[in-house]
Amino acid sequence: LLAEDGSVAASIFAEMSALAVRTQAINLGQGFPDEDGPALVLEAARQAISDGMNQYPPGRGQPVLLGAIARHQQRFYGLTVDPGSEVLVTAGATEALAATILALIEPGDEVVTFEPFYDAYGGLIGLGGGIHRTVPLRAPDFQPDLDALRAAVTDRTRLIIVNDPHNPTGAVFPRATLELIVELAHRHDAIIVTDEVYEHLTFGAPHIPIATLPGAWERTVTISSGGKTFSLTGWKVGWLSAPAAIVTAILAVKQFLTYVNAAPFQPAIAVGLDLPDAYFATIAAEMQHKRDVLATGLQRAGFDISVPQGSYFIVADATPLGFSDGAELCRRLPELAGVVAVPITAFCSPTHRAEYAPLVRFAYCKKVELLEQASAQLAALP
Numbered sequence: 001l002l003a004e005d006g007s008v009a010a011s012i013f014a015e016m017s018a019l020a021v022r023t024q025a026i027n028l029g030q031g032f033p034d035e036d037g038p039a040l041v042l043e044a045a046r047q048a049i050s051d052g053m054n055q056y057p058p059g060r061g062q063p064v065l066l067g068a069i070a071r072h073q074q075r076f077y078g079l080t081v082d083p084g085s086e087v088l089v090t091a092g093a094t095e096a097l098a099a100t101i102l103a104l105i106e107p108g109d110e111v112v113t114f115e116p117f118y119d120a121y122g123g124l125i126g127l128g129g130g131i132h133r134t135v136p137l138r139a140p141d142f143q144p145d146l147d148a149l150r151a152a153v154t155d156r157t158r159l160i161i162v163n164d165p166h167n168p169t170g171a172v173f174p175r176a177t178l179e180l181i182v183e184l185a186h187r188h189d190a191i192i193v194t195d196e197v198y199e200h201l202t203f204g205a206p207h208i209p210i211a212t213l214p215g216a217w218e219r220t221v222t223i224s225s226g227g228k229t230f231s232l233t234g235w236k237v238g239w240l241s242a243p244a245a246i247v248t249a250i251l252a253v254k255q256f257l258t259y260v261n262a263a264p265f266q267p268a269i270a271v272g273l274d275l276p277d278a279y280f281a282t283i284a285a286e287m288q289h290k291r292d293v294l295a296t297g298l299q300r301a302g303f304d305i306s307v308p309q310g311s312y313f314i315v316a317d318a319t320p321l322g323f324s325d326g327a328e329l330c331r332r333l334p335e336l337a338g339v340v341a342v343p344i345t346a347f348c349s350p351t352h353r354a355e356y357a358p359l360v361r362f363a364y365c366k367k368v369e370l371l372e373q374a375s376a377q378l379a380a381l382p
């Protein structure tokens with residue numbers, strides 16, 4: 001986890017945001033929105049502070065948020081979860097992932113993820129002493145080869161981590177793939193960890209939580225966060241739901257990671273989760289429009305892209321522009337076009353990195369004018 005000179009190696013997201021600030025380029029690298037979430041939610045946090053909700057909340061989370069998470073799972077997915085025993089509030093999805101992985105694996109256990117994978121998965125599996133196995137997702141549609149998935153999951157597999165909708169590719173897995181994951185988890189007695197932080201950002205078929213599939217709930221940890229759904233990435237309010245015994249095991253680890261999480265943000269995120277259906281439909285429709293603006297811009301600029309079905313990222317192949325190394329392109333993109341992006345190799349294991357070399361990720365969770373500006377600047381690429 002350290003750089004060669006012994007300093008902390010900055011994550012690719014922090015590195016690229018720093019590059020954007022330094023060069024004053026448009027930051028389509030790190031995935032964070034450039035507008036804050038709903039006014040009602042922001043006001044609820046101010047109110048909670050004024051109301052004196054400023055000391056340690058309960059370890060599992062503020063009851064008002066636990067209840068809202070349970071209602072959300074029921075309203076959108078028909079899942080009945082007990083707020084008192086089957087839900088846990090965490091410091092973002094990141095802490096939910098950390099506590100889950102550290103609680104559920106022993107050193108030497110295998111953990112299967114898809115590849116490219118969100119960078120924290122690799123780091124956390126390493127912290128837990130696990131062995132990371134990956135199933136590649138390849139362009140153009142970034143869907144897994146099902147035989148490769150069957151081959152990756154064995155009796156040594158303790159966890160299968162699924163991220164659907166997927167960062168960085170924007171892929172959404174069809175039901176048949178999710179069903180195979182459940183079948184393999186049963187056959188090999190593995191637990192499924194599903195990272196659904198982009199659950200409300202799908203542009204075609206509605207999101208399917210794995211926990212809703214037959215036989216899945218009892219071996220699934222479902223993780224999400226207020227960061228993406230309410231455009232409040234800096235609040236770091238996340239959560240998970242799972243059967244009570246699994247939540248208890250994860251809580252045992254969580255108590256020594258953060259103990260509890262920011263008290264006044266929790267009732268505010270509860271207000272967000274209880275917003276009417278129209279809010280959730282609108283954020284998906286607006287994000288789909290942004291996707292279309294940037295997809296058109298990237299195509300005009302000469303990149304090869306496939307249009308993503310979810311999340312707020314789009315992968316572009318720089319080969320037609322004469323770049324075989326996406327990392328080099330990302331380093332030069334501020335000077336060439338005044339734009340920052342992230343190389344897909346940052347989401348890859350050393351084994352597979354070369355296969356993804358010409359691919360770069362652009363985040364489109366930005367104002368439409370900014371995406372149009374970025375598109376115009378990219379069109380001038382040589």
Ligand code: PMP
Nearest residue numbers: 092093094118167195225227238
């Ligand atoms: N998982 C994925 C797939 C993500 O993209 C992110 C961050 N954007 C996270 C987890 C972390 O979420 P949080 O900021 O809530 O910790």
Ligand code: GLN
Nearest residue numbers: 011013014029030031167
């Ligand atoms: N999840 C966001 C991304 O993929 C940012 C994460 C981070 O900064 N660690 O860009």
